[in-house]
Amino acid sequence: MNHGKQYRITTGMGLLLILCGYLTNRFLIVKPNRILEGTVINMPAVIKDKPILFTAFFLLLAGMIFIISKEKIKWYFTSAVVTFVIILFLYGVGLYSQEVITDFTQVARVSLSIGFWFVFLGLMIVLDSSCHYDGNFQVNRLIGFLGIILFFIFVMLNQGYFDQIGIIKEMHIRNEQYWIAVKGHLLLSLIASLMGLFIGVLLSYIGYKHKKYKKYFILVSNGAQVIPTLSFLGLLMIPLTLLAKKYAFLKVLGISGIGYFPALIVLTSYTLLPIINQSITGFETISRDVIISAEAMGMKPMEVFWRIEFPLALPGILSGFKIALVQSTANCILAGLVGGGGLGALLFLGLAQSASDLVALSALTVVMMAMILNGILSVVIGSMKKRKGFI
């Protein structure tokens, strides 16, 4: 199986996607304000206006010549070229948006449409493929180049090149609101995941020590996954509202039918299944001989747990926590429906006001957060496994 050949196919798919982005009408949309439909611009028009983009894509095609080659250095070069192209592409779009918006009333903006995203995704696929050419996946290379791209995005962001892009504009307009939403969202997901971690590990340990309870715990956590999120939320609101009416002090703590509390309960319940599943597996893969030795040495049950069972199950537990955190970040959007704040509130606001840029901003922020958290935790788990000397 020729690995090189296959990655040429994926590169081809990436290029195909870019072509789709080129051919479609909806590349960018120039809108006089956040609500009106605006003028749809296609990619050729933008390229005509900004020769830098033309250069970028010429470079891209030139870089593709190296696909034919088999030498390692040349493919490394392709990755570098694609990175450069991506940066130029973003820069070009930014510049274009700056020039097109002649009205500085702060409401007009350029929205990124499907065409843009196709091209962007296509470029990412090509970059990813170019880091595979050697047959094995050069993770470090990919991360390195992605880092470079992120760095330049950050710089361009700071310099204001993207200021006229709809998403960024919304962020600037609602700056304080946005960051409060981000913090609230992160906090809620984190707290829910941590609560789930505590409860989940506890239940997992009990289920591991006493097998007869195990299936009940798994059944309950599975049930929490089956019930539709909105239904769960709604069903919780009823008793909580009634409770809050009866016991006024609960309102002080923020516990009522609306606000963060019902969302917190729902989110925590959803984290139970991944955490319990992974934690139980983590405990069960510990060799019996290890436990026998530990007990025979005169370790008390608590000592066996803290010194032996918990550290050995930790990678598994953290994997479950990682999944839980990523899922919570995505699910937390629904908190916005019941007044729990977070990016969901912004998303629904955007939906209600037909401001697609606000919706896109919220959605993208959630995805970014999820990916970053996923990345951080994966690295932590990986290094933990390596350091502790077991696979």
Add this chain to the structure above:
Amino acid sequence: MIHFKNVSKAYGDHQVLKDIDVSINKGEITVILGPSGCGKSTLLKLINKTILPDEGDIYLNKQNIRDIQDTTLKRSIGYAIQGVGLFPHMSVKENISTVPKLLKWDKRTIDNRVQALMEMMELPETFSKKYPIHLSGGEAQRVGVARALAGNPEILLMDEPFGALDPITRGKLQRKLLNIQKKLHKTIVFVTHDVSEALLLADELILMKDQSILKKDHPYKIVTEAKALLKTFTGGSFAFELLEKFRISDIVDQLTGLQDFDGYCLHEDISLKEVVSEMILQGKSQLTVRNNHQYYRLDFYSLMDLAKRKHYE
């Protein structure tokens, strides 16, 4: 030192031990030999309270172990098992230090102890930072034994510790155990189903079958007097293991040296088992050996006797 009095144990309707009454002497290697399922492992586990008896009492130095606190008891008894059970997330050094740390020794004492044990078990210094996953079976078991001895326990319990190793490594470790016992004089209770291993290691041999003890005696006595019984455990070629316990240098003090000699003789200080092997190869019932600038004549028919006398010294 360890006394079992009318001890019985059952799991549900399955009787594992029936009215066991036996004593284990101090400072010796006592081997419990028996086929799978005869209850020998259970007997071992009763000593450090891993399992509790249904009936009967177990005494340690005249004290009923029921009255000794579990953790105190376990920390004063070393335990080595077949699967070793090294803690995967701890280095070799940390593994060995486990019991000393539980006993709250100070750091310097622990470090010295670990070093001494690693030297004794012939583990190179570079191993102290290694993790169990990088060790071979033999190396892991060496660490396991070191770990069991770390707290300087009086008693060492071993449950078929060398069973999972290849024959060569097994042999090395068996000889290692005999070696360190010469220096340490621990009370070792060793469980196995391998007759050769039992005969090689035992100062005292306990034969178990069908949940009860059949015989307890010196291995040489059992071999000569209870041969039929022993044969029910295995085939018959067990004399070699007894001969393997001693080398030429061990028995020469019982022999008179020759004045001088010309001709073929064995120079190396090999075990008596190898001497017999050499005799068979050469087709001779007598061989001349050289030890410490002296020549001695070894006779095939008297070898067993010499070994037995050495054993009883």
Add this chain to the structure above:
Amino acid sequence: MSKRYLIREFILVLSLVVLLGFEKQIDRLMYDIMGFQRNPVQWTSLTDLMLNHMKLVLLSTLCALLITVSVVLLVHLMKLNALEELFGNLAGLGTTFPSVAVMALLVPIIGYGFVPVFLALSLYSFLPMYISMVSGLKAIDQSIIESAKGTGMSSFQLLYKIELPLAKRMIVSGIKTAVIINISSATIGSIVGSNTLGLPIVIGIRTTDMVMILKGALPVALLAFLAESILSRFEGVASWQKH
């Protein structure tokens, strides 16, 4: 064993029928007799909402299944591991993307109603189905495949006669996950205008009408458990597998 399932399912179905069939009576009980505040909003009957919901879930699951099967056939038969990895990565990435967002983003392009939700659901449920199907096929013991190839089977026959039946459990598991996700997402879809059981929940939340919330939340929860129960049975172990 199977009797337990049947009893459970029977109770669920019965409860559903009661809730839907006697909607008007329940309305009267809750609002008029027990004194809950009635909400003067004209809307579709529960039964219609339920049917809409089921229609949406079924169609989108089928659509996703079609896409999944095509992609898997393409990737598996043509042995394009690179593509498999690519789709796998994209699928993994996709699960971090909240389904609400997909629906909301489609609105400016397609508008409100059935279509954006249908598209979002199809795309979104494709991900777990794809991951399950691929894992299921990968988990088959290589020696079985090799001996089958040795008898001279073509790739297609191999897939049809050997691989798919062996991977059946994981595939059905993927379908089950997809259905459950779709039921949940279809509920959320009411926010972008699809007439499903999420509608009373959303209205109820906005107007703090408890009865309205229950009207939507209970049937959809029952539906979800019912679907899970039925599909779990199909996931069951075949007689020649021992787990």
